[in-house]
Amino acid sequence: xxxxxxxxxxxxxxxxxxxxxxxxxxxxxxxxxxxxxxxxxxxxxxxxxxxxxxxxxxxxxxxxxxxxxxxxxxxxxxxxxxxxxxxxxxxxxxxxxxxxxxxxxxxxxxxxxxxxxxxxxxxxxxxxxxxxxxxxxxxxxxxxxxxxxxxxxxxxxx
Numbered sequence: 001x002x003x004x005x006x007x008x009x010x011x012x013x014x015x016x017x018x019x020x021x022x023x024x025x026x027x028x029x030x031x032x033x034x035x036x037x038x039x040x041x042x043x044x045x046x047x048x049x050x051x052x053x054x055x056x057x058x059x060x061x062x063x064x065x066x067x068x069x070x071x072x073x074x075x076x077x078x079x080x081x082x083x084x085x086x087x088x089x090x091x092x093x094x095x096x097x098x099x100x101x102x103x104x105x106x107x108x109x110x111x112x113x114x115x116x117x118x119x120x121x122x123x124x125x126x127x128x129x130x131x132x133x134x135x136x137x138x139x140x141x142x143x144x145x146x147x148x149x150x151x152x153x154x155x156x157x158x
Contacts, residue, residue, distance in 0.1 A: 021157045025065050025134065027058030029149040033140040044079045049087060049114075051140070051147050056091070064126065064155050068093050072149075076105045076114065083108050086116070097125030103136065113139035120155060129158040 031053035038046045051072045058066040074087015086104040093099070100123050106116040119133035134153015140146070 022132075023062070023064055023155050023157070024153075025058060025063050025132075025155050026060075026152045027056055027063060027065065027150075029053040029056040029068075029147075029151065031147045031149070033145045033147040035140060035142075035145075040079075043081065045077070047076045047078070047085075049074045049076060051138075051149070053089075053091070053147075053149065056151075064093075064157060065091070065099075065151070068099065070098075072101075072103070074103065074105075078108065083114070083116075088121075093125075095125065097123065097127050099123040099127040099130065109137065109139075111139060112142075113137045118151060118153065126157050131156045 031051050033049070033051040036048040040046060049072070053069050053072065056065045056068045060066070068091040070089060070091040072087060072089035074085060076083060076085030083105050086102065089101040089103065091099045091101060100121045101118055102121050103118045104116050105114050108114055115137045116135070117133060118136050120127070120130045122128065123130060132153060132155035134151060136149055136151045138147060138149040
């Protein structure tokens with residue numbers, strides 16, 4: 001009987017230690033975009049998107065995305081007011097850890113910001129095995145290429 005209690009306690013302790021550390025994330029990435037737009041027809045365009053983020057400034061200094069930087073690539077189609085498409089980002093933290101993020105466009109604001117969902121797909125270091133995601137709104141100044149990407153959600157680090 002004592003062995004069963006000990007084994008059960010050991011399993012519970014291991015399961016608790018293995019649980020992910022969930023953190024809320026909210027902030028903005030500042031970068032430079034190079035967007036190629038192909039006008040297919042009236043109300044129909046295809047966009048190639050390439051943005052390099054210099055840094056992410058998050059609301060909390062403890063946010064795992066604080067200070068991350070790197071490129072995002074993707075393609076999007078806007079047809080009859082409907083938006084589809086997506087891409088990937090490879091962000092690097094100052095300590096060298098990398099995060100892989102997948103994004104999916106779901107809409108466009110009246111100001112022209114691309115809106116959608118993002119999802120952590122893995123990485124290295126603290127991002128290895130990480131999960132999570134949330135929403136984004138990315139607005140690019142077409143004249144200068146300056147881009148601001150607002151993100152909100154949660155990240156689960158293992």
